Each structure stands twice: as C-alpha cells, then as structure tokens.
Amino acid sequence: MGSDSPIFELNKDDFEKISFSDIYYNISLRRIFILLKKMRKKAGALLVMICLGVIILLCWEAGEHLKDKILRSLETAAEARTGKQTVVLDSGHGGSDSGKVGINGAKEKEINLLIAKEIRRLLEKEKIEVIMVREKDEELGKSKVEDLKYRVSLMNEKKPSLAVSIHQNSYHEENVFGAQVFYYKTSTEGEKAAAVIQEALQEVNPENTKKIKANDTYYLLKKTEVPTVIVECGFLSNYAEAEKLVSEDYQKKVAEAVTKGILQYLKDQ
Numbered sequence: 589m590g591s592d593s594p595i596f597e598l599n600k601d602d603f604e605k606i607s608f609s610d611i612y613y614n615i616s617l618r619r620i621f622i623l624l625k626k627m628r629k630k631a632g633a634l635l636v637m638i639c640l641g642v643i644i645l646l647c648w649e650a651g652e653h654l655k656d657k658i659l660r661s662l663e664t665a666a667e668a669r670t671g672k673q674t675v676v677l678d679s680g681h682g683g684s685d686s687g688k689v690g691i692n693g694a695k696e697k698e699i700n701l702l703i704a705k706e707i708r709r710l711l712e713k714e715k716i717e718v719i720m721v722r723e724k725d726e727e728l729g730k731s732k733v734e735d736l737k738y739r740v741s742l743m744n745e746k747k748p749s750l751a752v753s754i755h756q757n758s759y760h761e762e763n764v765f766g767a768q769v770f771y772y773k774t775s776t777e778g779e780k781a782a783a784v785i786q787e788a789l790q791e792v793n794p795e796n797t798k799k800i801k802a803n804d805t806y807y808l809l810k811k812t813e814v815p816t817v818i819v820e821c822g823f824l825s826n827y828a829e830a831e832k833l834v835s836e837d838y839q840k841k842v843a844e845a846v847t848k849g850i851l852q853y854l855k856d857q
C-alpha cells in the first residue's frame with residue numbers, strides 16, 4: 589500500500605490539477621469567446637459605420653455629378669434652342685456711369701462698347717449667336733446695383749455657352765499695364781475660357797506679364813450661372829496703353845484676340 593499510496597496520491601493530485609486547469613481553461617476559453625463576441629459586435633458596428641460613411645460619400649459624389657450635369661444641360665439650353673453656340677457680350681458701364689476715365693480723358697464705357705461691337709462682328713462671321721447686353725451709351729438700371737442685376741439676369745436667362753464682359757482697368761501707379769482676364773474662383777469653365785483669351789491677348793502685347801486671375805468678389809462673376817469672364821483690355825491709367833486703347837486699330841487687335849480666345853473655348857466644348 590505504501591508503494592500504492594504515492595501513486596494514488598499522485599493520481600489524485602494529477603486528477604485535481606487536471607481538473608482545476610481544465611476548469612480554468614474552460615473559463616478562460618469562455619472569456620475569450622465572450623471577448624470575441626463583444627469584439628465581433630464592436631467590429632460589426634465599426635463595419636456598419638464605415639459602410640454608412642462610404643454610402644454618404646458616394647451619394648455626395650453622385651449629387652455633385654448630377655448638379656454638374658444639370659448645370660451643363662442648362663448651359664447648353666440656348667444652343668439647343670438656336671442650333672448655334674451663343675455668347676453674351678457685355679460692355680461694362682454706360683450712360684451716367686462712365687467707368688474709368690483715362691489719363692488721356694478716354695471714357696471706359698465708350699472703349700468697352702467699341703471693342704464689344706467689333707467682337708460681335710467677328711463672332712457673327714463665324715456663325716456664333718451674339719447677344720449684346722447694351723448697344724448704345726445707356727445705363728441699364730436706376731442704380732449701379734440694378735444695372736448689374738440686369739446684366740446678370742440677362743446672362744442667366746439667355747444661358748449662353750459663355751458670357752464675356754469687356755472693361756478697361758486703372759491703377760494708382762502709372763507704369764502698370766497689360767490686359768488681364770478674370771474668372772470666378774470655383775468655375776473651371778470660366779478658368780478655361782479666361783486662359784485661352786489671356787493667351788490670345790498676350791500675342792497682341794508680348795510685353796504683358798499679366799496672368800489670368802481668380803476672383804470671388806465681383807458681383808457679375810459671383811451671380812452668373814454660366815461660364816463668365818471679365819476682360820480688362822488694358823490700363824487707362826497708363827498713358828501709352830490709354831493712347832493705344834482709343835485707337836481703332838488697337839481696339840480691333842484686342843477684339844480679334846478676344847474673339848480668337850472665345851472661338852477656341854467654344855471649340856474645346
């Protein structure tokens with residue numbers, strides 16, 4: 589028995605040990621399972637959140653795409669109506685509003701109209717439908733705000749492929765010169781049009797170092813729903829440029845360049 593006892597004791601111990609570790613093992617496993625279950629719940633929630641995020645992102649993307657499509661179809665509505673591409677030409681200022689007055693006494697409103705009329709002639713030769721915002725020396729509203737509102741509403745109503753507003757610039761430093769085209773900050777179409785018009789204007793005066801400029805404060809650029817650019821043909825505060833801008837020859841050169849840019853933009857559509 590003496591020899592059996594240790595064996596029995598050992599077996600009992602072993603049994604107890606095994607039994608205890610077995611229970612411990614089982615408890616540990618249960619804990620792991622519970623933990624895994626919890627983790628699965630959490631992982632599931634995380635997965636749902638990721639899926640929701642992806643769905644929201646996709647919906648937003650789709651919405652943006654749809655908005656672009658609607659705007660595009662509105663932009664081309666005029667084209668569908670007439671079978672021609674349409675451009676709205678806006679001669680800045682007019683009537684009691686002279687715009688900038690040149691160092692040589694030139695009035696911006698007059699130069700704007702002369703250049704716009706020449707652009708119209710050149711565009712119509714290319715079978716482009718042109719809508720002039722004004723054709724004579726007149727203001728288009730009782731106040732400056734009303735005048736601008738009228739211009740914007742005409743552009744939005746006619747829905748041209750492009751709206752071009754002609755202006756002349758001025759600066760307190762006389763040496764500043766050069767044509768410059770402005771577009772609305774977030775308008776990629778406006779930017780495209782501005783780039784090709786600026787490039788064409790660069791050929792008229794290779795010394796011009798001005799580049800296209802994004803803007804988000806000009807009323808006309810902010811409120812139009814069609815691609816719109818403002819072409820500042822030159823500085824009336826610079827004597828040499830002001831003198832050029834009043835000459836018919838130079839006005840024609842500027843008009844040709846702007847037309848070339850417009851045609852290039854329309855072709856790229």
Ligand SMILES: [Zn+2]
Pocket residue numbers: 680681687688696755756
């Ligand atoms: Zn102006």
